[in-house]
Amino acid sequence: MDFELSEEQAMLREASRALLAGRAPIERVRAWLDADQDVDPDVWQLMSDLGWPGLAVPEEYGGAGQGVVELALVAEEIGRALGRGPFVPTAIVGRALAAWGPPRLRAEVLPALVAGSDRATWAFAEPRLPWTLDGVRSTARADGDAFVLDGVKTAVQDAGGARRLLVTALQDGVPASFLVDREVPGVTVRRQRVLDPTRSFHEVRLAGVRVPRERRLDGGPAEIQRLLDEASLLRCADALGVMDRMVELTVEHTRARVQFGRPIGAFQAVKHACADMALLVHASRAATHHAAMAADARADDAARAACAAASYVSAGAGEVAGRALQLHGGIGFTWEHDLHLHLRRARADSVLYGDAAVHRDRLCALLRPVPASA
Structure with missing residues (x-):
């Protein structure tokens, strides 16, 4: 590769x-x-x-x-x-x-x-449930020439202006995908107040929503999981950009902020902290790019690479944000400073499409040897 x-x-x-x-x-x-x-x-x-x-x-x-x-x-x-x-x-x-x-x-x-x-947007996650296939509770039942969808989705990005909603729901207990027009009867979209003000997230309620059979997609659980992996990688990429910019802002601040007659960036402890942040960014970039290339190549380890990248970046984004805030001092958390917005975005990115714990659990399952058949 x-x-x-x-x-x-x-x-x-x-x-x-x-x-x-x-x-x-x-x-x-x-x-x-x-x-x-x-x-x-x-x-x-x-x-x-x-x-x-x-x-x-x-x-x-x-x-x-x-x-x-x-x-x-x-x-x-x-x-x-x-x-x-x-x-x-x-x-x-x-x-x-x-x-x-x-x-x-x-x-x-x-x-x-x-x-x-x-x-368009993907309505996948549900309130107080993990961002996994096991966390899907919305249902789809056959009714003549249509399916009827019921359920509640949360943290649906940009649903307020989306015409199409890709809804993941259980059909006979198995996850399936349905393309729903946002304007059909039974769909209610409500904007949510979230930590990250740079993006819009919504709750989507489905109450007896009729979806024509031809708007059911063919992909099953394996395909939906692969899509979830790809979505996680794009979230990693967004977080990577945020982390990279936080390092730049921090280095600029440590060069300009003077204490005891010297820029604070001249002190060894500050240098070490900035180096640690840069290391996290470089490692996150390597993990994300490798996983994206593996996904495009349909490599055998694509799922493991996606989980490794998602778990590492989820944790790394919070670590970089914390160090950036520490090195900026109190000014970094003020509304007037740009770092404040990056901190919020990094925190949101660390949980979208599953936090570090979700991806580590799945990675462990993927690495576990398959028992030999009797």
């Missing part, structure tokens, strides 16, 4: 950083913190014009036909800039539709997702 980025991938990362720095600087991020809208429409239009929503969608539907690596590169830059908008959730739904959606459904939905005119 080649761990070096290709020329095209490096250009994608540079173009993404340039766009976000120029059109979505931190001042614009702050201006949108209290907005009711999930997305800055001007920035989202620019992202769509660059083809971000269709990066991993097959070319036959207007996409670029790329993979998880390319999605992760963009997600990292979005995290670095504290960007808002449904890039990650729309990409996840696009991946699911392209892989398991019926042909007519793919032809109907994917071109609009690629163009950015429609947005």
Whole structure:
């Protein structure tokens, strides 16, 4: 496996950083913190014009036909800039539709997702339950030419402006996926107050929602788990961007902050703390990029690599945030300082799609030897 980025991938990362720095600087991020809208429409239009929503969608539907690596590169830059908008959730739904959606459904939905005119999100997690397949309690029962969905989903990113909801529910006790139009009767979306103000999360209630049979996707538990792994990797990439920016802010502060007549960055203890933060960032980048490449290659260890990356980055994000706050002193936790927003985003990223404990448990299960058959 080649761990070096290709020329095209490096250009994608540079173009993404340039766009976000120029059109979505931190001042614009702050201006949108209290907005009711999930997305800055001007920035989202620019992202769509660059083809971000269709990066991993097959070319036959207007996409670029790329993979998880390319999605992760963009997600990292979005995290670095504290960007808002449904890039990650729309990409996840696009991946699911392209892989398991019926042909007519793919032809109907994917071109609009690629163009950015429609947005989508994944309604998976449920209140007070783990972000795993075992934590799914919503149900889908057959009723004539449709399925009827009931349940409650939480922490559904950007559901307020999404037209399509990919809902994971139990059909006869087995997890399955259904594409639900947000405007159909029985769907209620309520915005949630969360720690991270740079993104929008919602509760989605499904009460007797009828979904036509042709809007059930073919993927079963194994495919949904693979999608959950890919979503975790994109969350890792977002956290990686946040961590990288926190290191930069901290180094800048330690060079400028003077104590006892010297910049505090000249003291050995501070140097060691910054070095530890940088080490966590480098290791997180290696783990995330390896897992993304393994996912694209459908390597035998792709699931283990995803769990290792997710567990390491979940813990590492909190560690980097804590050290950054310590080295900034009290100013780092004030609303006026940009580090405050990065701290909140890092904390949210550490639990999205499962915290470190969830992924460590699954990694242990994957590493456990399979008993020999009798």
